[in-house]
Structures are given as structure tokens and as C-alpha cells.
Amino acid sequence: MKRALLSLAFVALGSMALAEPFVWPSTWTTAEPGEAVYGGNLRMYDIGDVRTFNPITSAESTTSRDLIMLTGASLMTLPPDSDVWIPYAAESVEMSEDGTVMDVTLREGLKWSDGTDITVDDYYFRYQAETDPDVGSNGYDSWFIEGEIIQMEITGERSMRFTFPLPDRTAFPVVGSHIPAPDHILGEIYREGGAEALQAAWGLDVNVADTVWSSPFVPTEFSSNERLVLEKNEYFGEWNVDEEGNALPYLDRITFELTGDQDAALNLYLAGEIDMFNPRNLDDIGVINVAIQNGDIDAIVLENMSPVASSQFIVFNWNLASDPWKQDLFRNADFRRAMSHLVNREAIVELVYGGAAEPMWSNVYQVLDYWVDPEVPKFPFDPEAAAELLAGIGFTQRNSNGFLVDADGNELGFRLVTNSGATAREQIVQIFADAAREVGVNVQVQTLDFNLMVEQLTTVGEDRPFEAILIGLTGGSRDWPFGVNVIPCGTNLHMWNQDPSGECIAPQETEASQLYYQGRQTLDTEEAREIGYQIQRALADIQPVIYTVSPSAHYSWRTHVRGEHPEDMISDLLGSREYELTFLAQ
Amino acid sequence: MLSYIIRRFFHLIPTFLGATLLAFVISQLVPGDFFTQKLLEPGVRPETVARLRAMYGLDQHWTVQYFRWMANILQGDLGLSFSGNQPVNRVIGEPIMNSMVLVVFSIILLWLISIPLGVYSAVRQYSLGDQLVSAFAYFGLAIPNFFFAQVIVLLVFVLRSWTREAFGFNEVILPVAGMTSSDHSSMNWWEQRWDIFRHMIIPGFVVATASIAGYTRVLRGQMLEYLSSDFIRTARAKGLSERKVTYKHALRPALIPFIAGIGGILPTLIGGAGLVEVVMSWPGITPTFLNALNRQDIYVVLGLLVVSSILLMIGNLISDLLLAAVDPRIRYD
Known part of the structure; x- marks a missing residue:
């Protein structure tokens, strides 16, 4: 009996020795080695309630949702200090030379929060569920490259293969961020009850303590619209350690107050009831600074850490068959360059954002600085240059109202729409319209319901129902920052030209479309960046979209919350910290 | 009385159908739907949005959607939130x-404050106290709730x-947001009630102040009317103490409109406490409603409208019945 027990112990030791944990580099945190301490409850907030605990159908991004559903045993991870994906839950990742086949071997010792082993079946089940159109997963579209599906197959006990229809640098993050879903629970439900049963699983009625995750913190208590409590996943530390071999995460618990309102969250922060707050603007920062000076709370504030991953721009409609004169005008690159010269980006930064924003020139968000072309053509605020360009296309005279007219007496003007209730956007269009009127362009500002504006913008046809719109987009990927449905002609967010034929009009559009696909298929990042520069130059030259400014992201947390990123790694895309490495100083 | 109740009940059916139809038609007039915003997500194909719309039946004619929704309501199912x-x-x-918890608390607070104030204002008509009560009451009426909070x-x-x-005590004395403290789940039953009560104080008081002016003025008017009536003179002539005259003989009939109004409270209960709930992060109806309205999660919006219209109709019925019960001049036979 004693011999049997001994041999069992050896087997266990043997498998532990084989199961190499993932080591979290100390360069991702400002904490000194050995400084971190275990325990504590980090108190945070989320705007909005939890919508579902179903990881397959969940669609809305909140901090708590992302922490439970997007961290965990993803096959790879994109480090905060590099743009190269590294294996995470995967032990190894090998790509074929032609870039169409990726073989992944899973790390040993991965475990669900109920102690069950994470296997290739869990990854395959999630793939199956996400690519089943009847399930309605938010991840569905990411599994397709130009309409063709990425194939996944299990090739061994710990190995799987992904086959891409063509080499594609955007496919890498799809596989890299692929996270397992518990086949032994949700997979069973799917196999027995199909897509409908899977959709209904793990809704708000579920006892959260019965749900199973691979993430560092797992939900243990939930009260709708009030609070979500996450506790340390004890099994996470078996395959995640710091450089000194200490199991992660350090924190025992994270409590999210589900406030629903930023002002209420700010009050909680000022009252000392939460530990972190993301100030929206300089007003919030002012209030927090006063509280710090008064001695109400001890906290630090980081202002203007990075531009946010979003854009605000003016787009002109090139498909206006009912008004050929305006259609020709909007298709004229010199007209759009002149309009870009009339966007007073510095004034917008100061007047709308109180200095907490940056001018934006390219279709790549400023926060993705690796990809932003430093030599992208710029059309800074210059009313004289605008007037010259307009004179060059025939607008030399003014009418009795003071607006420019061409030789046929057509008044230069258009209707510029933005969505009602968006205060910053309403101010931006007003600043632009005032500057435009000074040089004789009659810009009529109008606000519309957001959805109505989106419908107008995405209408396909030769005669679309708007002249110019100011709107924004969000998102952005560090692997290839160009939108699949924005750059290529004929896609649904190629907003300026939605001709039913799907054909490009300007040669630069054709060039950008071709470069887009070429860049996606270029797996070498340096080379892809060069192609990205060319896309930016081609499009910025003709200004189909006139970018305005990018507001800045700010952060604040109580001084006892430690383990944040070094300052150069804090941005709207990277966040302020890895929660796995966060701890509370004693 | 029974036949009256039955008659009223049958009248509720067309009212209910009309109200739901109107709400549904209005919801359809709003441009776009829950999935319109998805069209702006880089990476989401338009055919995916079309498939999601079909999955939730949003691609069908509104009449089909309405009848399907109605059929579900009759089975007690208010539909799915997108x-x-x-x-x-x-x-x-x-x-x-x-x-409901917050509104009940604020109503109790409202009565506790406005009834004594109304009586005081009537008994000490035109006194400095009466003037001050009126001034404060109107201040409460005039200031927007969300701002006052x-x-x-x-x-x-x-x-x-x-x-x-002064004392080195660096804590807030009342919670400034939410309904419970972060350690609520580790408290015992009594501590939990106390915790919710503490969180209710600011929003409950703010909600109550908005109605204090109206209630105080109505009660003051009622009291003044009764205090000058014959039966009060008789009571005084009998030698009853002024206290008894005021509270037993004048206040009781003066409270009739308040009691009759209890039925009207039912829809108020579900209507929630308005924007106070938003700024104080009270997890009530208003934030849920506004959120659903913003996202065009229409079945959540319509679900709330259905429940509140049912409660409104039942509340009106109760009001009428209570009025008959407390006021002998009203009979429904």
C-alpha cells in the first residue's frame, strides 16, 4: 500500500514538473519583485448591469464582463510592451510558411475554476458554438475571411489546427484570443438542446457560483443593477505565476458596484467607497484633485495618458444623383481639402475638450501610434488656404448673402448633420460651421436621432439621403488597424461612397482597397506597417473622411492600489494595469 | 357594488388593448432598432445584422410583431430583452x-412631514411658522429632484x-449612492434592513420634498374648511379640548382625499422615483427604463408600460372604491 501511494506521488510530481506555468513578466508592472502582497478586496465600478453570464452570446463590453469572459485561457496574448503575440494557454504555436495553417499545442495543467481540466474539446466547442449562425454569437463574423470560414480541427490530445482560406494577419488575433468555453457544461447543453438551449443557458437566473471559468477571478455573487463580486480562481495560479514563482492573482476579491451612472460612481469614489475611477473629462479631474488636496481621499490622477481608441470625423456623400451639382462638388478632392482646412482642430481641443484631446489627421487612431504614418498629408486650420482651393474650383464671387457662388450662381453650402444629444459633436459642428461661414461656405447644422443618422449613412444607392455627417467610430486592433468594412470599396462602412455597384470612384480609393487586402496578407509586421502608411497617405490626400480630434483618456486610483503598468504602457487600449498583477499595499 | 366592479373590469380590457396598441405603434415610429448601432461596428457584416433582426422577428411587419407579443403577454410572458x-x-x-421600496419609504416620509405641517399651517394660519412652512414647501416643489439630490x-x-x-472623523455619515453597502451580503437580516434604510434616506427625502408643497397646501385648505364648519363649532361648544377638535373632528374628514388617493399610488410605485434613481444609482425602474429606451430594447420598454398601465387601471379602481368606502355621499349602485 505504501509503495502504491509513493508511486502515485511520483506520477503527480512528474505531471507537475511537465506542466510549465506561464510566467508574468515583472516589466508589466511598476511593483518591485517581492513587493506584491496577497489578499484584499479591490472595489471598482461598472456602468450598466450584467446582461448575461453566457460567454457565447454576451456582446456588451464592460470591465467586469471583459475580466470574466475575455481573460483566462486564451491561446495567446498580446503583451502590453510589444506588438507580437506570444503563446499563453498554448505551449507552442507554429504557422506554416504560406501562412494558412496554424498548429497549436495546449499547455499542460490548465484548469477550469471547478478543478476540471481544460482540454482541446473546450476550445473546439466554443469554435462550434460561435460559428453556428443560429446561436447568434458576437464572435461569428471574426471567423470568416472574405466570406470563407477559418477551419478548426482537433489533431491530438493537446493539439489543434486552424486552417485559413488565405494568409491573413487579422486571423492571428482571432486564434490568439480564442478562449475555451466549458464543454462539460455548456457543450452538453448545446449537444442536447441545440442553439436555442445554449442561448438560454447561464442567463441572469443562473446561480453564478455554479458557472465555470478559466479567468483569474470568477463571479461568486451577483445582485442585478447593484453588485457583482468576483473571487480569486484558485486553479488559475496553477498555471500563472509571477517571476518569483508566486501563484497569481494576488487579490482575493474584486467587487464591482454596478452604478449605471458616471456621476454616482464619482460620488462613490469621493466617498472612499470604490478604489478606481476613470475621469471622463477635466471637470471630473478637478473635483478629484480638490478632494485629494482637502485630504478627503488619498489618490493619484493621471491626466491625458493617451488618446482614446475612437475617432470623430466629417464625411461627405458622393452618391447624390438627385443633385448632380452637389454630387460633383462632394466628389471633388480640392473641395474636401478646403473643408479640412476649415476644421479648427486646436479650437476644438481647447473649447470642447478643455485641452484634453489631440488633433487627428489619419484614419488610424492616434493611440495605435505604431501604425500612424508620421508623414500623412495634413490640412491644418488655414482659412486662406481653404479660400484659395475653393477659388481654384470656381468659387471666386460672393452673393448678396455673403456666400461663395460659382460662375452659374450656385451657392456653396451644404447641410451638416450630427446626432442630437451628443454635446461634444454638436459643439464641433458649430465651430466648423462658424469657420466655414467666415470664408463664405453656407453650412447648415442639423441634429438628428442617432439611429436615423446611422441608417442614412449606411444606405446603399445612387441617391443617398444626406449631404454631410459628423459621426465617430470606435474599436481598433493592434494587428491591423484598418476596418474590414471601412477601407475596401463596396463595404458597408465605406461611408462616403455606397454606390450599388460597389465600385470605387477615385483612383486613391482603388489604391487603398488593393493595399488593404495586400496588407492583411502580409504577415511581416514591418512590411504591413509600410503598406498601412501607403493606405493612410492615399486616403488622407483626398480627404474622403475629414478627421477632427481624439479626446484623451484619464485615470485615477487610490494610492494603496498597486501593480499598475509603467506609464508608457498606460493607454486606452492597454488599460492601466493587469488585474492578475494588481495588489493592495498594506 | 359587485356588479360595478365586474362592469369596471370589463371596461379595462379595451382600455388595456388600446394602450398597448398605442405604445407598440409609437415604438415602431422610432427610427432604427436595437441592432442599428451594430452597423457601425467595424468587423460586423450587414448580413449578420440582418440575421440577428430575423432571429428576433424584427424583420416582420409590425402587426405580426404586435400580435405575437400580445399572444405572449396573455400567457404572462413579456418577451425577450435583446x-x-x-x-x-x-x-x-x-x-x-x-x-417600490424607495417609493413606499418616500410616501411614508411625505405623510409624516406634510400632515403635521398641513395641520400646523391651518391651525396657525398666516403666522410666521405658516409662512416659513409654505416657503420651504415651495422650495421643495421648485427645485429639480436630480439636482437637489x-x-x-x-x-x-x-x-x-x-x-x-473638528473630530478627526473622515467618513461620510450617509451613503451617497447605491442601495446596499459592498459588505451587504455578509450582514445579518437586521443589519441588511438597516443598511438599505440608510441608503434610502437621501433619495427618499428628495422624492418626498417634491410633493410636500402640494400635500401641505391641500391638507391646509381642507382643515381650514372643516375648522370653520358647524360641527366643529358644536364640538367646541361641547367643551372638547382644542387638541381633540383639531385631530379627531377636523383632521379625520380632511384626510379623505389622501385616503382616496392611495389607489393612485399603485402606478406611482412602479413608475419609480424618476431621475433621483439615476443620480443616486438606485437600482430601480427609471435607470432600467431609460437604458432600454436608449438602446431601443423595445420589449423591456413595452413590458414596463404594460405593467404600469395594468397597475394604473387597478389603482384607479381601488381609488374609486376607497372613495365610496370613506365618503358616505358616494355610492356606485
């Missing part, structure tokens, strides 16, 4: 309960600064 694919009954259940929160913070300077 956001998270959850049953509407589940999404709105807890917020309704939370709002922020002012009180600010006062709580100012008080903290003061207690810190």
Missing part, C-alpha cells in the same frame, strides 16, 4: 421591487470635511 437575450420578466422584476450629497461631503477638522 440585450443579453434575457426574459423581460426577469429584467424588470427586481427594479420594480427596488423602486446632488446638493444633499455635496452637503454630506462638506459635513465630512467639518467632522474631520
Whole structure:
């Protein structure tokens, strides 16, 4: 009996020795080695309630949702200090030379929060569920490259293969961020009850303590619209350690107050009831600074850490068959360059954002600085240059109202729409319209319901129902920052030209479309960046979209919350910290 | 009386159908739907949005959608929230309960404050106290609730600064947001009730102040009318104490409109406490409703409208019945 027990112990030791944990580099945190301490409850907030605990159908991004559903045993991870994906839950990742086949071997010792082993079946089940159109997963579209599906197959006990229809640098993050879903629970439900049963699983009625995750913190208590409590996943530390071999995460618990309102969250922060707050603007920062000076709370504030991953721009409609004169005008690159010269980006930064924003020139968000072309053509605020360009296309005279007219007496003007209730956007269009009127362009500002504006913008046809719109987009990927449905002609967010034929009009559009696909298929990042520069130059030259400014992201947390990123790694895309490495100083 | 109740009940059916139809038609007039915003997500194909719309039946004619929704309502199912694919009954259940708790508390507070004030104002008509009560009551009526809530929160913070300077006590004396404390689940039953009560104080008081003016003025008017009536003179002539005359003989009939109005409270309960719930982060109906309205999660919006219209109709019926019960001049036979 004693011999049997001994041999069992050896087997266990043997498998532990084989199961190499993932080591979290100390360069991702400002904490000194050995400084971190275990325990504590980090108190945070989320705007909005939890919508579902179903990881397959969940669609809305909140901090708590992302922490439970997007961290965990993803096959790879994109480090905060590099743009190269590294294996995470995967032990190894090998790509074929032609870039169409990726073989992944899973790390040993991965475990669900109920102690069950994470296997290739869990990854395959999630793939199956996400690519089943009847399930309605938010991840569905990411599994397709130009309409063709990425194939996944299990090739061994710990190995799987992904086959891409063509080499594609955007496919890498799809596989890299692929996270397992518990086949032994949700997979069973799917196999027995199909897509409908899977959709209904793990809704708000579920006892959260019965749900199973691979993430560092797992939900243990939930009260709708009030609070979500996450506790340390004890099994996470078996395959995640710091450089000194200490199991992660350090924190025992994270409590999210589900406030629903930023002002209420700010009050909680000022009252000392939460530990972190993301100030929206300089007003919030002012209030927090006063509280710090008064001695109400001890906290630090980081202002203007990075531009946010979003854009605000003016787009002109090139498909206006009912008004050929305006259609020709909007298709004229010199007209759009002149309009870009009339966007007073510095004034917008100061007047709308109180200095907490940056001018934006390219279709790549400023926060993705690796990809932003430093030599992208710029059309800074210059009313004289605008007037010259307009004179060059025939607008030399003014009418009795003071607006420019061409030789046929057509008044230069258009209707510029933005969505009602968006205060910053309403101010931006007003600043632009005032500057435009000074040089004789009659810009009529109008606000519309957001959805109505989106419908107008995405209408396909030769005669679309708007002249110019100011709107924004969000998102952005560090692997290839160009939108699949924005750059290529004929896609649904190629907003300026939605001709039913799907054909490009300007040669630069054709060039950008071709470069887009070429860049996606270029797996070498340096080379892809060069192609990205060319896309930016081609499009910025003709200004189909006139970018305005990018507001800045700010952060604040109580001084006892430690383990944040070094300052150069804090941005709207990277966040302020890895929660796995966060701890509370004693 | 029974035949009256039955008659009223049958009248409710067309009213209910008309109200739901109107709400549904209005919801259809709003441009776009829950999935319109998805069109702006880089990476989401238009055919995916079309498939999602078909999955939730949004691609069908509104009449088809209405009758399907109605058929479900008759089975007690208010439909699905697009956001998270959850049953509407589940999404709105807890917020309704939370709002009820807050509104009941504010109504009790309202009565506790406005009845004594109304009586005082009537008994001491035109006195300085009467003038002050009126001034404060109108102040409460005039100031927007969401703003008043922020002012009180600010006062709580100012008080903290003061207690810190004076006693070294650096804590807020009342919770400034939410319905429970973060350690609520580890408390015992009594501590939990006390915790919710403490969180209710600011929003409950703010909600109550908005109605104090109206209630005080109505009660003052009623009291003045009764205090000058013959039966009060008789009571005084009999030698009853002024206290008895005021509280037993004048106040009781003066409260009739308040009692009759209890039925009207039912829809108010589910209507929630308005924007105070938003700024104080009270997990009630208003934030849920506004959120659903913003996202065009229409079945959540319609679900709330259905529940409140049913309660409104039942509330009206109860009001009428109570009026008959307390006022002998009214009979429904």
C-alpha cells in the first residue's frame, strides 16, 4: 500500500514538473519583485448591469464582463510592451510558411475554476458554438475571411489546427484570443438542446457560483443593477505565476458596484467607497484633485495618458444623383481639402475638450501610434488656404448673402448633420460651421436621432439621403488597424461612397482597397506597417473622411492600489494595469 | 357594488388593448432598432445584422410583431430583452421591487412631514411658522429632484470635511449612492434592513420634498374648511379640548382625499422615483427604463408600460372604491 501511494506521488510530481506555468513578466508592472502582497478586496465600478453570464452570446463590453469572459485561457496574448503575440494557454504555436495553417499545442495543467481540466474539446466547442449562425454569437463574423470560414480541427490530445482560406494577419488575433468555453457544461447543453438551449443557458437566473471559468477571478455573487463580486480562481495560479514563482492573482476579491451612472460612481469614489475611477473629462479631474488636496481621499490622477481608441470625423456623400451639382462638388478632392482646412482642430481641443484631446489627421487612431504614418498629408486650420482651393474650383464671387457662388450662381453650402444629444459633436459642428461661414461656405447644422443618422449613412444607392455627417467610430486592433468594412470599396462602412455597384470612384480609393487586402496578407509586421502608411497617405490626400480630434483618456486610483503598468504602457487600449498583477499595499 | 366592479373590469380590457396598441405603434415610429448601432461596428457584416433582426422577428411587419407579443403577454410572458437575450420578466422584476421600496419609504416620509405641517399651517394660519412652512414647501416643489439630490450629497461631503477638522472623523455619515453597502451580503437580516434604510434616506427625502408643497397646501385648505364648519363649532361648544377638535373632528374628514388617493399610488410605485434613481444609482425602474429606451430594447420598454398601465387601471379602481368606502355621499349602485 505504501509503495502504491509513493508511486502515485511520483506520477503527480512528474505531471507537475511537465506542466510549465506561464510566467508574468515583472516589466508589466511598476511593483518591485517581492513587493506584491496577497489578499484584499479591490472595489471598482461598472456602468450598466450584467446582461448575461453566457460567454457565447454576451456582446456588451464592460470591465467586469471583459475580466470574466475575455481573460483566462486564451491561446495567446498580446503583451502590453510589444506588438507580437506570444503563446499563453498554448505551449507552442507554429504557422506554416504560406501562412494558412496554424498548429497549436495546449499547455499542460490548465484548469477550469471547478478543478476540471481544460482540454482541446473546450476550445473546439466554443469554435462550434460561435460559428453556428443560429446561436447568434458576437464572435461569428471574426471567423470568416472574405466570406470563407477559418477551419478548426482537433489533431491530438493537446493539439489543434486552424486552417485559413488565405494568409491573413487579422486571423492571428482571432486564434490568439480564442478562449475555451466549458464543454462539460455548456457543450452538453448545446449537444442536447441545440442553439436555442445554449442561448438560454447561464442567463441572469443562473446561480453564478455554479458557472465555470478559466479567468483569474470568477463571479461568486451577483445582485442585478447593484453588485457583482468576483473571487480569486484558485486553479488559475496553477498555471500563472509571477517571476518569483508566486501563484497569481494576488487579490482575493474584486467587487464591482454596478452604478449605471458616471456621476454616482464619482460620488462613490469621493466617498472612499470604490478604489478606481476613470475621469471622463477635466471637470471630473478637478473635483478629484480638490478632494485629494482637502485630504478627503488619498489618490493619484493621471491626466491625458493617451488618446482614446475612437475617432470623430466629417464625411461627405458622393452618391447624390438627385443633385448632380452637389454630387460633383462632394466628389471633388480640392473641395474636401478646403473643408479640412476649415476644421479648427486646436479650437476644438481647447473649447470642447478643455485641452484634453489631440488633433487627428489619419484614419488610424492616434493611440495605435505604431501604425500612424508620421508623414500623412495634413490640412491644418488655414482659412486662406481653404479660400484659395475653393477659388481654384470656381468659387471666386460672393452673393448678396455673403456666400461663395460659382460662375452659374450656385451657392456653396451644404447641410451638416450630427446626432442630437451628443454635446461634444454638436459643439464641433458649430465651430466648423462658424469657420466655414467666415470664408463664405453656407453650412447648415442639423441634429438628428442617432439611429436615423446611422441608417442614412449606411444606405446603399445612387441617391443617398444626406449631404454631410459628423459621426465617430470606435474599436481598433493592434494587428491591423484598418476596418474590414471601412477601407475596401463596396463595404458597408465605406461611408462616403455606397454606390450599388460597389465600385470605387477615385483612383486613391482603388489604391487603398488593393493595399488593404495586400496588407492583411502580409504577415511581416514591418512590411504591413509600410503598406498601412501607403493606405493612410492615399486616403488622407483626398480627404474622403475629414478627421477632427481624439479626446484623451484619464485615470485615477487610490494610492494603496498597486501593480499598475509603467506609464508608457498606460493607454486606452492597454488599460492601466493587469488585474492578475494588481495588489493592495498594506 | 359587485356588479360595478365586474362592469369596471370589463371596461379595462379595451382600455388595456388600446394602450398597448398605442405604445407598440409609437415604438415602431422610432427610427432604427436595437441592432442599428451594430452597423457601425467595424468587423460586423450587414448580413449578420440582418440575421440577428430575423432571429428576433424584427424583420416582420409590425402587426405580426404586435400580435405575437400580445399572444405572449396573455400567457404572462413579456418577451425577450435583446440585450443579453434575457426574459423581460426577469429584467424588470427586481427594479420594480427596488423602486417600490424607495417609493413606499418616500410616501411614508411625505405623510409624516406634510400632515403635521398641513395641520400646523391651518391651525396657525398666516403666522410666521405658516409662512416659513409654505416657503420651504415651495422650495421643495421648485427645485429639480436630480439636482437637489446632488446638493444633499455635496452637503454630506462638506459635513465630512467639518467632522474631520473638528473630530478627526473622515467618513461620510450617509451613503451617497447605491442601495446596499459592498459588505451587504455578509450582514445579518437586521443589519441588511438597516443598511438599505440608510441608503434610502437621501433619495427618499428628495422624492418626498417634491410633493410636500402640494400635500401641505391641500391638507391646509381642507382643515381650514372643516375648522370653520358647524360641527366643529358644536364640538367646541361641547367643551372638547382644542387638541381633540383639531385631530379627531377636523383632521379625520380632511384626510379623505389622501385616503382616496392611495389607489393612485399603485402606478406611482412602479413608475419609480424618476431621475433621483439615476443620480443616486438606485437600482430601480427609471435607470432600467431609460437604458432600454436608449438602446431601443423595445420589449423591456413595452413590458414596463404594460405593467404600469395594468397597475394604473387597478389603482384607479381601488381609488374609486376607497372613495365610496370613506365618503358616505358616494355610492356606485
